[in-house]
Amino acid sequence: MKFRPVVASLATLATMTALAACAPPSDDDDNKDDGGSSAATATSAEDLGGMEALVEAAQEEGELNVIAVPPTWANYGEIISTFEKKYDIKVNSAQPDGDSQDEINAAVQLAGTDRAPDVFDLAQSVALANTEMFAEYRVDTWDTVPEEFKAGDGTWVNDYGGFMSIGYDASKVPAITSLDDLLEPEFKGKVALNGDPTEAGAAFSGVLMASVANGGSADDIAPGVEFFAALKKAGNFLPVDPTPATIASGQTPVVIDWDYLNAVESQNLDDWEVFVPEEAPVAGYYFQAINADAPHPAAARLWQEFLYSDEGQNLWLAGGARPVRAEAMAEAGTIDAELYDALPPVTGDPVIATNEQTEEMAAYLSENWAKAIG
CATH class of the missing domain: 3.40.190.10 (Periplasmic binding protein-like II)
Incomplete structure (x- = not known):
């Protein structure tokens, strides 16, 4: 749809x-x-x-x-x-x-x-x-x-x-067509998440997006945590909070963030692309x-x-x-x-977490995010 x-x-x-x-x-x-x-x-x-x-x-x-x-x-x-x-x-x-x-x-x-x-x-x-x-x-x-x-x-x-998205500098990394692409060697030390998901909404929804893309749901955010643990193990997760300055300098060439924030960077960088995963349209x-x-x-x-x-x-x-x-x-x-x-x-059909689902996911992240990411 x-x-x-x-x-x-x-x-x-x-x-x-x-x-x-x-x-x-x-x-x-x-x-x-x-x-x-x-x-x-x-x-x-x-x-x-x-x-x-x-x-x-x-x-x-x-x-x-x-x-x-x-x-x-x-x-x-x-x-x-x-x-x-x-x-x-x-x-x-x-x-x-x-x-x-x-x-x-x-x-x-x-x-x-x-x-x-x-x-x-x-x-x-x-x-x-x-x-x-x-x-x-x-x-x-x-x-x-x-x-x-x-x-x-x-x-x-x-x-x-808005919708969660992946923004990326096409002059520095290959075109992204799915979240699984981020696990490839070409993305080593290049993938940033906007904040700590136990404190920041964009990061929270980024983990939910990864969960939905990997068989989870708003009732089960565990696959999203596992995805980021795998991203870290591969050496691809970059523990830096992205900003317009880090994007412009090339320090954070791949950013998981809201589409309206990534879209702003498209106005500043000729090669900045924005991708909303069809398999995980989290709003x-x-x-x-x-x-x-x-x-x-x-x-x-x-x-x-x-x-x-x-x-x-x-x-x-x-x-x-x-x-x-x-x-x-x-x-x-x-x-x-x-x-x-x-x-x-x-x-795709937008995934919008209810208040109750959000509270349950927040509790899970509080218990498990640091264990998985450090």
């Missing part, structure tokens, strides 16, 4: 396979509406008196802290600059090359300070393990996000997604949430409103990612049709 555009298929398939603290209220009356609600406890813009009041409260705070969102990741650079210009709010971006667990660690270590993250962009496994840290909030476009892609209590909502979304201990609670909520607006969703689409509201926007005629139609086709 061929899906084009893929973003629509992800939302449709959700009906068959589900994807699956609080800062003290401010004493500043500028952060309260006539009813006395503070930004830190607002569960919607209406709680503060509407969007205009939310914007005013966020501008009074003047800053927003984000973490682990590289500018080249799903077009975050343009998303941040657009938000700053639109609302005259400074965005402080910490640890741009960090992973999902780094976000949680920073929130714990910096709790109660003005340097703590205001918002999170997390891998599924990390998000589900830390929901007690999230504030309840529903954006204005909440009803247009499929039920399968958001928490009923408003603590998290999926934001953008997934990231999770967006507000830190319940956010030092800038109004700005955090305005950021969410921006991300889930038509403008914000189209900015993710411009980065090659598949925004969670894409299907609703396509029906409403508010999506960037040119970008939407340009999404690459993917062959």
